[in-house]
Amino acid sequence: MKIFTLLLALCCFASVVAQENRVTISGKVTDASDGSALPGVSIVEKGTTSGGSSDLNGAFSLSVRPGATLVFSFVGYKPAEIVVGSQTQIDVALLQDVVQLGDIVVVGYGTQEKKDVTGALASLNNREFKDQPTTNVAANLQGKMAGVNITSTSGTPGAALNVSIRGATNPLYVVDGIPMISESNSSLSTSYDLDGNSVGSGQAVSSISDINPNDIESVEVLKDASAAAIYGSRAANGVVLITTKRGKSGKTQFNFNHYSGLQQPTRKIKFMNSQQMIDLVEEARANDLARYNADNSVFGAGFDPSVLTDPLHYSNTGVSTNWVDEVLRVAPISNYEVSANGGNEKTKFYTGGTYFDQSGIVINSAYRRLSARLNLDHQVNDKFSIGVNFSVAHSRNRRSFNDNTYTGIITNALGADPLMPPYDADGNYSDYTLYHTSWLSDNPMKSAQSRA
Numbered sequence: 001m002k003i004f005t006l007l008l009a010l011c012c013f014a015s016v017v018a019q020e021n022r023v024t025i026s027g028k029v030t031d032a033s034d035g036s037a038l039p040g041v042s043i044v045e046k047g048t049t050s051g052g053s054s055d056l057n058g059a060f061s062l063s064v065r066p067g068a069t070l071v072f073s074f075v076g077y078k079p080a081e082i083v084v085g086s087q088t089q090i091d092v093a094l095l096q097d098v099v100q101l102g103d104i105v106v107v108g109y110g111t112q113e114k115k116d117v118t119g120a121l122a123s124l125n126n127r128e129f130k131d132q133p134t135t136n137v138a139a140n141l142q143g144k145m146a147g148v149n150i151t152s153t154s155g156t157p158g159a160a161l162n163v164s165i166r167g168a169t170n171p172l173y174v175v176d177g178i179p180m181i182s183e184s185n186s187s188l189s190t191s192y193d194l195d196g197n198s199v200g201s202g203q204a205v206s207s208i209s210d211i212n213p214n215d216i217e218s219v220e221v222l223k224d225a226s227a228a229a230i231y232g233s234r235a236a237n238g239v240v241l242i243t244t245k246r247g248k249s250g251k252t253q254f255n256f257n258h259y260s261g262l263q264q265p266t267r268k269i270k271f272m273n274s275q276q277m278i279d280l281v282e283e284a285r286a287n288d289l290a291r292y293n294a295d296n297s298v299f300g301a302g303f304d305p306s307v308l309t310d311p312l313h314y315s316n317t318g319v320s321t322n323w324v325d326e327v328l329r330v331a332p333i334s335n336y337e338v339s340a341n342g343g344n345e346k347t348k349f350y351t352g353g354t355y356f357d358q359s360g361i362v363i364n365s366a367y368r369r370l371s372a373r374l375n376l377d378h379q380v381n382d383k384f385s386i387g388v389n390f391s392v393a394h395s396r397n398r399r400s401f402n403d404n405t406y407t408g409i410i411t412n413a414l415g416a417d418p419l420m421p422p423y424d425a426d427g428n429y430s431d432y433t434l435y436h437t438s439w440l441s442d443n444p445m446k447s448a449q450s451r452a
Contacts, residue, residue: 025090026061029054029072032093041074041094046081122148125218126245133259133335135358135367136209137216137242138163147223157358158367158397160206165223165238172234173208175242176375176389179234180207210393212354214257214337215373217245244389246375247341247348260334263361268328274320274418319421323413326422327444331359343377350375362400362409364448369395400448412444 029041037058044051045062046069054060064070064084073079077094084090122145129140138161142150149164165171173180222239231239272280339352356369371393379385400409420435422445429446 021065022063023066023088024061024063025070025084025088026059027090027092029058029060029092029094032095038074038094041072044071046071121223122146122221123218126216129213133261134213135356136161137211137213137219138208140213141219145221148221156365156399157360158209158395160209163240165221168237171238171240172231173240173242175211176244210369210371210395211242212337212352212371215244215352216242218243244373244375245341245350246377247343247350249343249345249348252340252342255339257337258335260332263331263333265328265361268324269414271322271324271418277418319419321418321421323416323444327363327409327413327448328361329363331361333358347378362448364398365400366398367395369393409444409447412442412447416444
Protein backbone atom coordinates (compact mmCIF):
# COMPACT_ATOMS: atom_id res chain seq x y z
CA MET A 1 0.00 0.00 0.00
CA LYS A 2 2.84 2.37 0.79
CA ILE A 3 4.49 1.61 -2.56
CA PHE A 4 1.25 2.40 -4.44
CA THR A 5 0.85 5.71 -2.59
CA LEU A 6 4.44 6.67 -3.42
CA LEU A 7 3.96 5.92 -7.15
CA LEU A 8 0.74 7.94 -7.25
CA ALA A 9 2.50 10.90 -5.64
CA LEU A 10 5.35 10.71 -8.15
CA CYS A 11 2.91 10.65 -11.10
CA CYS A 12 1.03 13.68 -9.77
CA PHE A 13 4.31 15.51 -9.28
CA ALA A 14 5.42 14.69 -12.87
CA SER A 15 2.09 15.94 -14.19
CA VAL A 16 2.44 19.20 -12.30
CA VAL A 17 6.00 19.63 -13.59
CA ALA A 18 4.83 18.98 -17.19
CA GLN A 19 2.05 21.51 -16.85
CA GLU A 20 4.45 24.06 -15.39
CA ASN A 21 6.90 23.56 -18.34
CA ARG A 22 4.39 24.70 -21.02
CA VAL A 23 3.78 28.34 -21.91
CA THR A 24 0.93 30.04 -23.74
CA ILE A 25 1.88 31.94 -26.89
CA SER A 26 -0.52 34.36 -28.53
CA GLY A 27 -0.24 36.73 -31.43
CA LYS A 28 -1.49 37.70 -34.88
CA VAL A 29 -0.63 36.62 -38.44
CA THR A 30 -0.70 39.24 -41.20
CA ASP A 31 0.27 39.73 -44.85
CA ALA A 32 3.73 41.31 -45.03
CA SER A 33 2.80 43.36 -48.10
CA ASP A 34 -0.29 45.20 -46.81
CA GLY A 35 -0.67 44.20 -43.13
CA SER A 36 -4.06 42.54 -43.64
CA ALA A 37 -5.05 39.72 -41.27
CA LEU A 38 -4.67 36.15 -42.52
CA PRO A 39 -7.34 33.76 -41.22
CA GLY A 40 -6.87 29.99 -41.32
CA VAL A 41 -3.06 30.02 -41.13
CA SER A 42 -1.75 26.63 -39.97
CA ILE A 43 0.45 26.89 -36.84
CA VAL A 44 2.27 23.74 -35.70
CA GLU A 45 4.89 23.14 -33.01
CA LYS A 46 7.81 21.76 -35.01
CA GLY A 47 8.53 18.09 -34.40
CA THR A 48 5.04 17.42 -33.01
CA THR A 49 1.46 17.22 -34.21
CA SER A 50 0.39 19.84 -31.69
CA GLY A 51 -0.92 23.09 -33.14
CA GLY A 52 -3.86 25.17 -34.29
CA SER A 53 -4.84 27.92 -36.72
CA SER A 54 -5.50 31.64 -36.76
CA ASP A 55 -9.07 32.97 -36.44
CA LEU A 56 -10.94 35.39 -38.72
CA ASN A 57 -8.87 38.28 -37.37
CA GLY A 58 -5.58 36.43 -37.81
CA ALA A 59 -5.21 35.96 -34.02
CA PHE A 60 -4.03 32.74 -32.40
CA SER A 61 -3.22 31.30 -28.97
CA LEU A 62 -1.27 28.08 -28.37
CA SER A 63 0.23 26.20 -25.43
CA VAL A 64 3.75 25.08 -26.29
CA ARG A 65 6.99 23.99 -24.65
CA PRO A 66 9.53 26.69 -23.76
CA GLY A 67 12.06 27.11 -26.56
CA ALA A 68 9.77 25.45 -29.11
CA THR A 69 9.78 26.40 -32.79
CA LEU A 70 6.46 27.32 -34.41
CA VAL A 71 5.88 26.70 -38.13
CA PHE A 72 3.41 29.06 -39.86
CA SER A 73 2.12 27.98 -43.30
CA PHE A 74 -0.60 29.26 -45.62
CA VAL A 75 -1.50 28.68 -49.26
CA GLY A 76 0.13 31.30 -51.49
CA TYR A 77 2.66 32.35 -48.83
CA LYS A 78 6.13 31.24 -47.88
CA PRO A 79 6.24 29.19 -44.65
CA ALA A 80 7.88 30.84 -41.64
CA GLU A 81 9.58 29.30 -38.59
CA ILE A 82 9.70 31.29 -35.32
CA VAL A 83 11.66 30.24 -32.19
CA VAL A 84 9.53 30.98 -29.13
CA GLY A 85 12.37 31.47 -26.62
CA SER A 86 11.07 33.47 -23.66
CA GLN A 87 8.40 35.28 -25.70
CA THR A 88 4.70 35.04 -24.95
CA GLN A 89 3.51 37.44 -27.66
CA ILE A 90 4.49 36.79 -31.29
CA ASP A 91 3.23 38.67 -34.33
CA VAL A 92 4.11 37.10 -37.68
CA ALA A 93 4.05 38.69 -41.15
CA LEU A 94 4.07 36.13 -44.00
CA LEU A 95 5.64 36.85 -47.37
CA GLN A 96 3.75 36.01 -50.54
CA ASP A 97 5.23 33.11 -52.51
CA VAL A 98 6.54 34.53 -55.80
CA VAL A 99 6.17 31.82 -58.44
CA GLN A 100 9.11 31.23 -60.76
CA LEU A 101 8.57 31.95 -64.45
CA GLY A 102 9.17 28.31 -65.37
CA ASP A 103 6.15 27.30 -63.25
CA ILE A 104 3.77 29.57 -65.14
CA VAL A 105 1.67 28.34 -68.05
CA VAL A 106 -0.62 30.24 -70.39
CA VAL A 107 -4.35 29.49 -70.20
CA GLY A 108 -7.22 31.01 -72.11
CA TYR A 109 -7.81 33.83 -69.63
CA GLY A 110 -4.25 34.57 -68.47
CA THR A 111 -1.62 32.50 -66.67
CA GLN A 112 -1.71 30.01 -63.81
CA GLU A 113 0.65 27.80 -61.88
CA LYS A 114 1.37 24.62 -63.82
CA LYS A 115 0.73 22.40 -60.79
CA ASP A 116 -2.81 23.76 -60.43
CA VAL A 117 -3.88 22.85 -63.97
CA THR A 118 -1.89 19.70 -64.73
CA GLY A 119 -4.94 17.71 -65.80
CA ALA A 120 -6.46 20.59 -67.76
CA LEU A 121 -3.55 21.29 -70.08
CA ALA A 122 -0.26 20.06 -71.45
CA SER A 123 2.68 22.39 -71.95
CA LEU A 124 5.95 22.47 -73.88
CA ASN A 125 8.57 25.18 -73.96
CA ASN A 126 11.15 26.01 -76.59
CA ARG A 127 13.91 24.04 -74.84
CA GLU A 128 12.06 20.79 -75.53
CA PHE A 129 11.98 21.16 -79.31
CA LYS A 130 14.76 23.63 -80.00
CA ASP A 131 16.74 23.07 -83.22
CA GLN A 132 14.76 19.97 -84.20
CA PRO A 133 14.42 19.67 -88.00
CA THR A 134 10.62 19.62 -87.98
CA THR A 135 8.62 21.26 -90.75
CA ASN A 136 5.36 21.72 -88.86
CA VAL A 137 4.49 23.12 -85.43
CA ALA A 138 2.29 20.12 -84.67
CA ALA A 139 5.20 17.76 -85.36
CA ASN A 140 6.93 19.15 -82.25
CA LEU A 141 4.08 17.82 -80.11
CA GLN A 142 4.27 14.20 -81.25
CA GLY A 143 4.70 11.84 -78.31
CA LYS A 144 5.28 14.63 -75.80
CA MET A 145 1.81 15.43 -74.44
CA ALA A 146 -0.57 13.15 -72.58
CA GLY A 147 -3.99 13.05 -74.22
CA VAL A 148 -2.72 14.63 -77.44
CA ASN A 149 -2.36 12.38 -80.47
CA ILE A 150 -0.64 13.57 -83.67
CA THR A 151 -1.06 11.62 -86.90
CA SER A 152 -0.11 12.25 -90.49
CA THR A 153 -2.77 11.88 -93.17
CA SER A 154 -0.39 12.46 -96.07
CA GLY A 155 3.33 12.30 -96.71
CA THR A 156 3.08 15.27 -99.06
CA PRO A 157 5.50 18.09 -98.14
CA GLY A 158 3.64 20.86 -96.32
CA ALA A 159 0.64 18.65 -95.56
CA ALA A 160 -1.31 19.33 -92.38
CA LEU A 161 -1.05 16.99 -89.41
CA ASN A 162 -4.14 15.68 -87.68
CA VAL A 163 -4.19 16.82 -84.03
CA SER A 164 -6.54 14.89 -81.74
CA ILE A 165 -7.12 16.11 -78.17
CA ARG A 166 -8.80 13.48 -76.01
CA GLY A 167 -10.33 11.97 -79.14
CA ALA A 168 -11.59 15.23 -80.68
CA THR A 169 -9.97 16.50 -83.88
CA ASN A 170 -9.49 19.95 -85.43
CA PRO A 171 -8.74 22.07 -82.33
CA LEU A 172 -8.72 25.86 -82.30
CA TYR A 173 -5.27 27.42 -82.75
CA VAL A 174 -4.49 30.70 -81.00
CA VAL A 175 -1.21 32.44 -81.84
CA ASP A 176 -0.20 35.26 -79.47
CA GLY A 177 -3.84 35.66 -78.47
CA ILE A 178 -5.21 35.71 -82.03
CA PRO A 179 -7.38 32.78 -83.20
CA MET A 180 -6.20 31.25 -86.47
CA ILE A 181 -8.21 29.72 -89.30
CA SER A 182 -6.69 26.25 -89.40
CA GLU A 183 -9.29 24.35 -91.43
CA SER A 184 -8.07 23.03 -94.76
CA ASN A 185 -9.33 24.91 -97.81
CA SER A 186 -7.68 22.54 -100.25
CA SER A 187 -9.71 20.98 -103.05
CA LEU A 188 -7.64 17.84 -102.50
CA SER A 189 -8.57 17.44 -98.82
CA THR A 190 -11.05 14.68 -99.62
CA SER A 191 -10.28 11.22 -100.94
CA TYR A 192 -12.68 8.65 -102.33
CA ASP A 193 -13.22 4.91 -102.09
CA LEU A 194 -13.84 2.46 -104.95
CA ASP A 195 -17.52 3.42 -105.10
CA GLY A 196 -16.77 7.11 -105.38
CA ASN A 197 -17.80 7.90 -101.82
CA SER A 198 -15.98 10.62 -99.91
CA VAL A 199 -13.89 9.17 -97.10
CA GLY A 200 -11.78 12.19 -96.10
CA SER A 201 -8.12 12.12 -95.05
CA GLY A 202 -6.83 13.44 -98.35
CA GLN A 203 -4.23 16.17 -98.86
CA ALA A 204 -5.24 18.64 -96.17
CA VAL A 205 -3.23 21.84 -95.74
CA SER A 206 -3.21 24.32 -92.87
CA SER A 207 -2.06 27.89 -92.26
CA ILE A 208 -0.34 26.59 -89.12
CA SER A 209 2.24 25.00 -91.43
CA ASP A 210 3.35 28.52 -92.39
CA ILE A 211 4.63 29.24 -88.86
CA ASN A 212 8.34 28.69 -88.36
CA PRO A 213 8.68 26.18 -85.47
CA ASN A 214 11.82 27.93 -84.19
CA ASP A 215 9.90 31.21 -83.74
CA ILE A 216 7.84 29.56 -81.01
CA GLU A 217 8.56 30.10 -77.32
CA SER A 218 5.96 27.73 -75.89
CA VAL A 219 2.92 25.64 -76.78
CA GLU A 220 0.04 24.92 -74.41
CA VAL A 221 -2.80 22.54 -75.23
CA LEU A 222 -6.03 23.20 -73.30
CA LYS A 223 -7.76 19.86 -72.79
CA ASP A 224 -10.26 20.71 -70.08
CA ALA A 225 -13.62 22.34 -70.88
CA SER A 226 -13.26 24.95 -68.13
CA ALA A 227 -9.80 25.98 -69.32
CA ALA A 228 -11.01 26.48 -72.90
CA ALA A 229 -14.43 27.94 -72.04
CA ILE A 230 -13.40 31.52 -72.81
CA TYR A 231 -13.22 30.65 -76.53
CA GLY A 232 -16.80 29.38 -76.68
CA SER A 233 -18.02 26.76 -79.14
CA ARG A 234 -14.87 27.09 -81.24
CA ALA A 235 -12.97 25.39 -78.43
CA ALA A 236 -15.21 22.32 -78.36
CA ASN A 237 -12.37 20.18 -79.75
CA GLY A 238 -9.67 21.74 -77.58
CA VAL A 239 -7.36 24.73 -77.94
CA VAL A 240 -3.69 24.95 -78.93
CA LEU A 241 -2.09 28.14 -77.58
CA ILE A 242 1.10 29.18 -79.37
CA THR A 243 3.30 31.89 -77.87
CA THR A 244 6.06 33.25 -80.09
CA LYS A 245 9.44 34.53 -78.92
CA ARG A 246 9.79 38.04 -77.48
CA GLY A 247 12.76 40.34 -77.17
CA LYS A 248 14.97 40.45 -74.08
CA SER A 249 16.75 43.48 -72.70
CA GLY A 250 20.47 43.59 -73.23
CA LYS A 251 22.94 43.56 -76.07
CA THR A 252 21.44 42.60 -79.41
CA GLN A 253 22.02 38.94 -80.19
CA PHE A 254 22.09 37.54 -83.71
CA ASN A 255 21.46 33.90 -84.53
CA PHE A 256 21.85 31.94 -87.76
CA ASN A 257 20.72 28.37 -88.20
CA HIS A 258 20.92 26.10 -91.23
CA TYR A 259 20.43 22.44 -91.95
CA SER A 260 20.32 20.38 -95.12
CA GLY A 261 19.63 16.75 -95.79
CA LEU A 262 18.39 14.10 -98.17
CA GLN A 263 15.17 12.10 -97.99
CA GLN A 264 14.50 8.70 -99.46
CA PRO A 265 12.29 5.66 -98.77
CA THR A 266 13.86 3.38 -96.17
CA ARG A 267 12.45 0.26 -97.79
CA LYS A 268 10.89 -0.53 -101.17
CA ILE A 269 8.72 -3.44 -102.24
CA LYS A 270 10.41 -5.90 -104.58
CA PHE A 271 8.53 -6.47 -107.84
CA MET A 272 8.57 -9.15 -110.53
CA ASN A 273 10.25 -8.33 -113.81
CA SER A 274 8.39 -8.63 -117.10
CA GLN A 275 9.24 -12.29 -117.78
CA GLN A 276 8.34 -13.36 -114.25
CA MET A 277 5.00 -11.62 -114.60
CA ILE A 278 4.30 -13.31 -117.97
CA ASP A 279 5.15 -16.73 -116.53
CA LEU A 280 2.86 -16.15 -113.57
CA VAL A 281 -0.02 -14.96 -115.75
CA GLU A 282 0.43 -17.95 -118.08
CA GLU A 283 0.22 -20.34 -115.16
CA ALA A 284 -2.78 -18.57 -113.62
CA ARG A 285 -4.68 -18.46 -116.90
CA ALA A 286 -4.00 -22.12 -117.65
CA ASN A 287 -5.19 -23.14 -114.21
CA ASP A 288 -8.28 -20.99 -114.50
CA LEU A 289 -9.27 -22.12 -118.01
CA ALA A 290 -8.77 -25.78 -117.17
CA ARG A 291 -11.67 -25.57 -114.74
CA TYR A 292 -14.06 -24.72 -117.55
CA ASN A 293 -12.49 -26.87 -120.30
CA ALA A 294 -11.12 -30.04 -118.79
CA ASP A 295 -10.59 -31.83 -122.10
CA ASN A 296 -8.77 -28.85 -123.66
CA SER A 297 -10.99 -29.06 -126.74
CA VAL A 298 -11.41 -25.29 -126.92
CA PHE A 299 -8.43 -23.63 -125.28
CA GLY A 300 -5.76 -26.20 -125.87
CA ALA A 301 -3.24 -27.39 -123.33
CA GLY A 302 -2.68 -24.01 -121.69
CA PHE A 303 -1.84 -20.40 -122.33
CA ASP A 304 -1.85 -19.22 -125.98
CA PRO A 305 1.39 -17.28 -126.59
CA SER A 306 -0.28 -15.40 -129.45
CA VAL A 307 -1.93 -13.04 -126.97
CA LEU A 308 1.50 -11.56 -126.31
CA THR A 309 1.27 -9.81 -129.67
CA ASP A 310 -2.17 -8.38 -128.86
CA PRO A 311 -1.72 -4.81 -127.52
CA LEU A 312 -5.00 -5.13 -125.63
CA HIS A 313 -3.53 -7.99 -123.59
CA TYR A 314 0.24 -8.14 -123.12
CA SER A 315 2.46 -6.49 -125.68
CA ASN A 316 5.90 -8.06 -125.28
CA THR A 317 7.82 -4.79 -125.50
CA GLY A 318 11.07 -6.17 -124.17
CA VAL A 319 11.08 -3.62 -121.32
CA SER A 320 10.78 -4.28 -117.61
CA THR A 321 9.68 -1.11 -115.83
CA ASN A 322 9.87 -0.75 -112.06
CA TRP A 323 7.23 1.95 -111.67
CA VAL A 324 7.94 2.63 -108.00
CA ASP A 325 11.53 3.52 -108.90
CA GLU A 326 10.20 5.75 -111.68
CA VAL A 327 7.96 7.87 -109.44
CA LEU A 328 10.19 8.00 -106.33
CA ARG A 329 13.47 9.86 -105.94
CA VAL A 330 16.10 11.03 -103.47
CA ALA A 331 14.81 14.45 -102.40
CA PRO A 332 16.77 17.32 -100.80
CA ILE A 333 15.54 19.39 -97.86
CA SER A 334 17.09 22.61 -96.51
CA ASN A 335 16.26 25.36 -94.05
CA TYR A 336 17.82 28.79 -93.45
CA GLU A 337 16.99 30.97 -90.44
CA VAL A 338 18.28 34.28 -89.14
CA SER A 339 16.99 36.13 -86.06
CA ALA A 340 17.89 39.01 -83.77
CA ASN A 341 16.61 40.09 -80.36
CA GLY A 342 17.54 42.71 -77.83
CA GLY A 343 16.52 46.07 -76.40
CA ASN A 344 16.52 47.89 -73.08
CA GLU A 345 14.26 48.09 -70.04
CA LYS A 346 11.73 50.16 -72.00
CA THR A 347 11.76 48.66 -75.49
CA LYS A 348 12.44 45.09 -76.57
CA PHE A 349 12.28 43.44 -79.97
CA TYR A 350 12.52 40.07 -81.67
CA THR A 351 12.73 39.65 -85.43
CA GLY A 352 13.48 36.69 -87.64
CA GLY A 353 13.25 35.37 -91.16
CA THR A 354 13.13 31.83 -92.59
CA TYR A 355 13.47 30.16 -95.97
CA PHE A 356 12.45 26.51 -96.07
CA ASP A 357 12.66 24.29 -99.16
CA GLN A 358 11.58 20.64 -99.22
CA SER A 359 11.32 18.43 -102.29
CA GLY A 360 9.05 15.41 -101.94
CA ILE A 361 10.23 11.86 -102.57
CA VAL A 362 7.43 11.58 -105.16
CA ILE A 363 8.49 13.32 -108.38
CA ASN A 364 7.13 16.82 -109.00
CA SER A 365 6.13 17.41 -105.35
CA ALA A 366 7.65 20.18 -103.23
CA TYR A 367 6.93 22.71 -100.50
CA ARG A 368 8.62 26.09 -100.09
CA ARG A 369 8.04 28.66 -97.36
CA LEU A 370 9.36 32.18 -96.90
CA SER A 371 8.36 33.83 -93.62
CA ALA A 372 9.29 36.79 -91.44
CA ARG A 373 8.25 37.93 -87.97
CA LEU A 374 8.61 41.08 -85.82
CA ASN A 375 7.56 41.26 -82.16
CA LEU A 376 8.01 44.69 -80.55
CA ASP A 377 7.20 45.62 -76.93
CA HIS A 378 7.41 49.09 -75.37
CA GLN A 379 6.73 49.94 -71.72
CA VAL A 380 5.32 53.49 -71.71
CA ASN A 381 4.99 53.69 -67.91
CA ASP A 382 4.21 51.45 -64.94
CA LYS A 383 0.59 51.02 -65.99
CA PHE A 384 0.65 51.21 -69.78
CA SER A 385 2.52 49.24 -72.43
CA ILE A 386 2.10 48.69 -76.15
CA GLY A 387 3.17 45.85 -78.41
CA VAL A 388 3.28 44.92 -82.06
CA ASN A 389 3.09 41.37 -83.40
CA PHE A 390 3.70 41.27 -87.15
CA SER A 391 4.22 38.21 -89.31
CA VAL A 392 4.09 37.49 -93.01
CA ALA A 393 4.49 34.22 -94.87
CA HIS A 394 4.41 33.06 -98.46
CA SER A 395 4.28 29.36 -99.21
CA ARG A 396 4.07 27.33 -102.39
CA ASN A 397 2.84 23.78 -102.17
CA ARG A 398 3.35 21.79 -105.36
CA ARG A 399 1.13 18.73 -105.18
CA SER A 400 -0.15 16.13 -107.59
CA PHE A 401 -3.80 15.29 -107.98
CA ASN A 402 -4.93 12.25 -105.99
CA ASP A 403 -1.46 11.42 -104.67
CA ASN A 404 -2.94 10.22 -101.37
CA THR A 405 -5.98 8.30 -102.62
CA TYR A 406 -6.89 4.94 -104.13
CA THR A 407 -6.25 6.24 -107.64
CA GLY A 408 -3.14 8.15 -106.65
CA ILE A 409 0.42 8.01 -107.90
CA ILE A 410 1.77 5.41 -105.46
CA THR A 411 -1.23 3.11 -105.94
CA ASN A 412 -0.86 3.37 -109.71
CA ALA A 413 2.86 2.63 -109.50
CA LEU A 414 2.25 -0.46 -107.36
CA GLY A 415 -0.16 -1.92 -109.90
CA ALA A 416 1.23 -0.69 -113.21
CA ASP A 417 2.25 -3.18 -115.90
CA PRO A 418 6.05 -3.70 -116.04
CA LEU A 419 5.66 -4.39 -119.79
CA MET A 420 4.52 -0.80 -120.29
CA PRO A 421 7.41 1.61 -120.97
CA PRO A 422 7.31 5.06 -119.34
CA TYR A 423 7.45 6.78 -122.75
CA ASP A 424 6.32 5.85 -126.26
CA ALA A 425 8.41 6.12 -129.43
CA ASP A 426 7.61 9.82 -129.77
CA GLY A 427 8.84 10.64 -126.27
CA ASN A 428 5.34 11.12 -124.85
CA TYR A 429 4.00 9.29 -121.82
CA SER A 430 2.80 5.81 -122.75
CA ASP A 431 -0.94 5.34 -123.16
CA TYR A 432 -1.97 3.03 -120.33
CA THR A 433 -5.10 1.89 -122.21
CA LEU A 434 -2.90 -0.05 -124.64
CA TYR A 435 -1.73 -2.29 -121.82
CA HIS A 436 -3.33 -4.57 -119.28
CA THR A 437 -3.75 -1.79 -116.71
CA SER A 438 -7.27 -0.59 -117.48
CA TRP A 439 -8.14 -0.33 -113.77
CA LEU A 440 -5.58 2.44 -113.29
CA SER A 441 -6.34 6.12 -113.71
CA ASP A 442 -3.32 6.91 -115.89
CA ASN A 443 0.37 6.41 -116.52
CA PRO A 444 1.87 6.95 -113.01
CA MET A 445 4.46 9.40 -114.29
CA LYS A 446 1.80 11.36 -116.14
CA SER A 447 -0.32 11.44 -112.98
CA ALA A 448 2.61 12.98 -111.13
CA GLN A 449 2.59 15.86 -113.61
CA SER A 450 -1.06 16.69 -112.84
CA ARG A 451 -0.64 19.45 -110.28
CA ALA A 452 -3.11 21.17 -108.02
